[in-house]
Amino acid sequence: MEAKAIARYLRVTPMKARRVVDLVRGKQANEALAILKFAPQGATEPVAKVVASALANARQHADKEGVAFNEDAFFITEARVDEGPTMKRFRPRAQGRAFRINKRTSHVTIVVGAEEKGGDQ
Numbered sequence: 001m002e003a004k005a006i007a008r009y010l011r012v013t014p015m016k017a018r019r020v021v022d023l024v025r026g027k028q029a030n031e032a033l034a035i036l037k038f039a040p041q042g043a044t045e046p047v048a049k050v051v052a053s054a055l056a057n058a059r060q061h062a063d064k065e066g067v068a069f070n071e072d073a074f075f076i077t078e079a080r081v082d083e084g085p086t087m088k089r090f091r092p093r094a095q096g097r098a099f100r101i102n103k104r105t106s107h108v109t110i111v112v113g114a115e116e117k118g119g120d121q
Contacts, residue, residue: 001067002077002113003058007050009084012043013104017081020047021108029055029074029112047108051076054112070114078111 010017020043024032029051036048055074062069084105090098 001058001061002111003054003061004109004111005050005054005057007046007108010046010106010108012046012106014081014083014106016041017043017047017106017108020044021079021081024051024076025079027076028072029076030071032076050108050110054110058112073114074112076110077113080109082107
């Protein structure tokens with residue numbers, strides 16, 4: 001069983017968000033939330049929210065299908081940070097000039113999946 005959560009238009013640069021997502025890629029979901037809780041980067045809070053949302057979505061799918069839900073069985077199978085639109089702002093500089101400031105945004109996608117019990121292939 002898989003569940004997905006997407007946070008779009010986060011006001012975090014994709015480069016900084018990727019540093020955080022790389023910490024938890026492939027980890028067990030509860031372990032990932034613990035890592036994000038104590039990581040010092042600023043992007044950890046929105047990424048932790050997306051991981052928690054994906055886990056909640058998995059719980060909802062399990063309830064809908066009538067399947068037993070075990071939170072410890074879920075791993076982060078896919079974690080991706082894509083670039084969102086860039087807001088362009090201008091900063092006044094000396095002698096009437098203006099410099100552009102790019103305020104970048106991110107789209108964070110997290111997919112959690114449970115280990116399937118069955119034959120090896």
